[in-house]
Amino acid sequence: MCGIVGYIGNREARPILMNGLKRLEYRGYDSAGIAILWDNKINVTKQVGKINVLEGELNGSKIPGNLGIAHTRWATHGEPTQVNAHPHSDCTGNIVLVHNGIIENYNTLKQMLIEKGHKIRTETDTEILVHLIEEFYQNGTSFEESFRLALNEVEGTYGLALITKYEPDKLFCARNGSPLVVGIGEGEYFLGSDAAAIISHTRNVFYLEDGEIAVIGRDGFVTKTIENQLIRKKIEKINFDLERIEKAGYQHFMLKEIYEQPNTVADAMRGRLIEEEGVAKLGGLTPILHNVLRARKIFITACGTSYHAGLIGEYMLEEYCRIPVEVEYASEFRYRDPIIEDDNLVVVISQSGETADTLAALREAKRKGTTVMGLVNVVGSSIARETHGGTYIHAGPEIGVASTKAFTSQVTALTLLTVMIARTKTMSAEEGRQIVKEMKALPGKVEQALKTDSVVKEIAAEFQDKRNFLYLGRGYNYPVALEGALKLKEISYIHAEGYPAAEMKHGPIALIDEDMPVVVIATQDSTYEKIVSNIEEVKARRGRVIAVVSEGDHNLDNLVDYTIPIPMTLNLLQPIVSIIPLQLLAYHIALLRGCDVDQPRNLAKSVTVE
Numbered sequence: 001m002c003g004i005v006g007y008i009g010n011r012e013a014r015p016i017l018m019n020g021l022k023r024l025e026y027r028g029y030d031s032a033g034i035a036i037l038w039d040n041k042i043n044v045t046k047q048v049g050k051i052n053v054l055e056g057e058l059n060g061s062k063i064p065g066n067l068g069i070a071h072t073r074w075a076t077h078g079e080p081t082q083v084n085a086h087p088h089s090d091c092t093g094n095i096v097l098v099h100n101g102i103i104e105n106y107n108t109l110k111q112m113l114i115e116k117g118h119k120i121r122t123e124t125d126t127e128i129l130v131h132l133i134e135e136f137y138q139n140g141t142s143f144e145e146s147f148r149l150a151l152n153e154v155e156g157t158y159g160l161a162l163i164t165k166y167e168p169d170k171l172f173c174a175r176n177g178s179p180l181v182v183g184i185g186e187g188e189y190f191l192g193s194d195a196a197a198i199i200s201h202t203r204n205v206f207y208l209e210d211g212e213i214a215v216i217g218r219d220g221f222v223t224k225t226i227e228n229q230l231i232r233k234k235i236e237k238i239n240f241d242l243e244r245i246e247k248a249g250y251q252h253f254m255l256k257e258i259y260e261q262p263n264t265v266a267d268a269m270r271g272r273l274i275e276e277e278g279v280a281k282l283g284g285l286t287p288i289l290h291n292v293l294r295a296r297k298i299f300i301t302a303c304g305t306s307y308h309a310g311l312i313g314e315y316m317l318e319e320y321c322r323i324p325v326e327v328e329y330a331s332e333f334r335y336r337d338p339i340i341e342d343d344n345l346v347v348v349i350s351q352s353g354e355t356a357d358t359l360a361a362l363r364e365a366k367r368k369g370t371t372v373m374g375l376v377n378v379v380g381s382s383i384a385r386e387t388h389g390g391t392y393i394h395a396g397p398e399i400g401v402a403s404t405k406a407f408t409s410q411v412t413a414l415t416l417l418t419v420m421i422a423r424t425k426t427m428s429a430e431e432g433r434q435i436v437k438e439m440k441a442l443p444g445k446v447e448q449a450l451k452t453d454s455v456v457k458e459i460a461a462e463f464q465d466k467r468n469f470l471y472l473g474r475g476y477n478y479p480v481a482l483e484g485a486l487k488l489k490e491i492s493y494i495h496a497e498g499y500p501a502a503e504m505k506h507g508p509i510a511l512i513d514e515d516m517p518v519v520v521i522a523t524q525d526s527t528y529e530k531i532v533s534n535i536e537e538v539k540a541r542r543g544r545v546i547a548v549v550s551e552g553d554h555n556l557d558n559l560v561d562y563t564i565p566i567p568m569t570l571n572l573l574q575p576i577v578s579i580i581p582l583q584l585l586a587y588h589i590a591l592l593r594g595c596d597v598d599q600p601r602n603l604a605k606s607v608t609v610e
């Protein structure tokens with residue numbers, strides 16, 4: 001949702017905070033602000049719009065000071081205005097805070113504070129917290145204690161950082177639900193909502209857990225719980241390089257990440273395949289391997305693109321492991337009281353590892369006493385730390401808000417899980433070897449599919465002004481249709497729906513006319529003949545059809561408007577190749593429509609609030 005940065009040290013804070021903020025802009029980008037303490041004064045500057053607008057506002061003004069906080073916002077409470085932008089201050093302006101999350105009981109607290117004479121200036125939930133701290137401090141409590149006591153009054157989620165004139169040599173921060181990582185330098189400390197804001201300064205970090213506070217000075221830090229228990233933090237190393245979060249010459253992070261997929265698919269399976277035995281091994285599952293292998297039912301829960309990967313996992317786990325699988329939106333799973341038995345397995349899938357609904361679904365499943373495994377990209381993220389075991393997908397940092405490489409790496413990891421379990425059940429060594437062999441050929445096939453970029457670009461030019469799209473697929477390609485539609489919606493703001501191709505006759509076919517582009521994934525598999533009939537139904541209503549077909553298949557050349565040929569592979573692996581031209585189609589249409597591809601409106605990379 002929002003991105004938070006903090007710095008305390010001996011260097012000028014402003015450039016460090018602004019660079020950190022730019023690295024977190026993908027988390028939220030409707031307004032931004034910075035506060036620096038200098039000479040017993042806190043300088044606050046905030047602006048509506050992207051960070052370059054704030055930078056413009058700051059330009060030329062020298063703000064000395066080596067203690068500060070900054071924020072880039074994804075509005076939840078109060079429109080993106082300059083007043084509602086963070087940082088927020090108390091009545092005196094002596095306490096200034098930035099916050100990522102939602103204070104759920106802010107209205108109750110607000111009434112109490114107004115009755116006590118506090119002047120509330122904004123529509124935000126966050127401002128209430130800073131007045132609450134002020135209230136405790138005014139009643140004679142030490143500042144650190146006021147900070148802690150106020151947090152005990154709060155219901156909801158937060159990752160926050162605070163500076164105050166009352167403690168000019170300290171940076172205060174706390175976490176409950178929203179991520180916060182602290183970087184350790186020589187006589188200086190860095191704070192970020194994720195490691196991207198810190199990596200250019202240090203690799204030594206510690207992660208705050210829920211209900212934890214850190215009070216950081218230039219010569220050290222104290223960490224404790226909000227119940228005032230001192231805690232020791234494990235110092236960890238960030239494991240990715242700075243250039244992995246640069247554009248590497250591509251115009252957008254999304255395009256770079258689409259083109260990274262031959263490598264990231266290879267990375268997802270690196271060291272996890274034993275070809276001669278036709279098996280897969282996932283070291284991260286060792287602590288829970290017994291429960292994974294004997295699971296009598298599997299729940300997969302996730303949000304957005306990760307949910308679509310989960311749907312493909314359902315198809316392959318049921319086909320090859322003969323284990324019943326239910327795939328659930330995490331936001332529904334967490335509240336619908338699912339029937340979970342001891343010998344069930346819950347798989348939570350998340351690129352960021354911080355999605356609030358998925359984290360809550362994980363905790364709900366643990367509360368029910370079942371084994372919970374994670375399929376996560378961000379190392380050290382909350383979901384990774386809270387599952388009983390799991391598998392990192394090793395896709396590297398994904399900056400583009402529209403998830404691409406994480407999807408293909410999630411499906412690759414789900415295939416590894418399927419082969420690992422199936423080889424302990426009915427799958428023969430020969431069948432296992434065939435799948436492993438095909439998996440090893442995937443990076444080359446993804447490379448090949450990327451070569452459709454120029455054809456896709458032409459198709460994008462043809463359909464860039466359309467207001468609606470329909471995506472159709474069958475079997476393993478049905479979730480690909482859903483994912484293709486999501487990509488287009490997210491970055492081009494065109495309404496698009498993915499549908500099982502046969503389901504079209506039961507309603508959506510009414511939408512078909514010459515103005516409705518229909519993207520059909522028609523690769524040659526056991527349902528090929530059926531999908532061709534569905535295409536004929538669309539053409540009979542003068543629909544315009546873009547068909548993703550298997551290389552060498554010219555059967556549809558005279559039936560459809562455009563064909564995009566991609567390499568064939570096994571059905572369960574086909575989605576990893578079929579999605580490539582759909583990612584490119586969404587990218588090129590969004591580009592032609594002048595949309596902000598990497599930071600589409602109203603979206604954020606990691607949804608850390610409910």
Ligand code: AGP
Nearest residue numbers: 304305306350351352355402403
């Ligand atoms: C996908 O392009 C979107 N960014 C969004 O749907 C995303 O997949 C969803 O928010 C889940 O995120 P996660 O994988 O980080 O949990």
